[in-house]
Amino acid sequence: MSSWGNAIKISVFGESHGNGIGVVIDGLPAGEKIDFEEVYLQMSRRAPGKDKAATPRLEKDFPEVMSGMLNDTTTGAPLCAIIKNTNTRSQDYGNLAVNPRPAHADYTGYIRYKGFNDIRGGGHFSGRLTAPIVFAGAVCRQILSRRGIKIAAHISSIGNIQDKRFNGTDISKELMERLSKTVFGLIDQSKEEEMRNLIEDCRKNLDSIGGTIECAVVGVPAGVGSPMFYGIENVISSVIFGIPAVKGIEFGAGFASSEMRGSENNDEFYYDGDTVKTRTNHHGGSLGGISSGMPIIFRTAIKPTPSISRPQKTVNLVDHTDSTLEIHGRHDPCIVVRAVPVIEAAAAIAIVNLLAEVQML
């Protein structure tokens, strides 16, 4: 379903080429002043056409708040924001209802919704549906920031080109601040050219490329998370998997921890004044699903953009024959760049929920 959450509920609605898309967030604390310049900044990081590696489909992705706010302050009533759809070219999508795109949701959506799903622009499966998620995240991250919690993500790899990783025990405010405002966010900015060249090479070859995004949440106090099924990792993952093109997530040392010994992986405790900290952060800020007070760090795998312009083999769902497909339309050769602010937004939505769950919001 496109509704999620316990203490705070979020519903995302709309289709890529319908009248509009939007979100309802229910259960937010009242009296939270929201800086809309900051909201627009986050939304423009995700918007197409802002980066030269992104799709040229230019849109005014600005949300119109329909309810739940007065004088830019939350009222406690459901907060609803709508983004109108403009600049759509539905004729590019005509044959996909019959010839599903490999790796996209055309085939599974057709089966699940008996052919009634809106296929135009990917319909409800479109990456465009991440705009309302970024709006919701931009509101949530301001509520969190007021409570000393900061969120930032960066492109940790494109193909096999790697950025540096966060230092799990010491992430500077300056780095968090820079990353949370940039479009092509890297820790080691010297990697940008190489990554851009790889993306451009894929575009020229009518191909696409995947990558990973690493996200850090700093300032969550110890003791947040409700195991077994509403722990830090459960809740973050469940929002993250709502983002199209996400194929994996790992916390802290993640899959690499399976190759370690306990003596390497265990993060030893110490007192920093009155605060318990760990000397390393292989656990990624979560032990038993409960926050340890160390930065929560997770990495997400993003697959290559499904829509590539090369001829591909598919099936004709009407004739029941094998067929060939050539995709037109405007598609990013790499989703990773625009997905960075979406991952941050998903983390903000998850953390707001986790805090509300333990009455710490």
Ligand SMILES: Cc1cc2nc3c(=O)[nH]c(=O)nc-3n(C[C@H](O)[C@H](O)[C@H](O)COP(=O)(O)O)c2cc1C
């Ligand atoms: C920000 C963003 C932009 C996307 N843009 C495209 C795109 O231009 N073309 C495309 O085929 N898929 C794009 N996708 C991915 C598809 O929406 C996604 O692969 C598809 O819905 C199938 O879902 P799944 O990959 O999660 O299985 C985008 C995803 C995101 C997060």
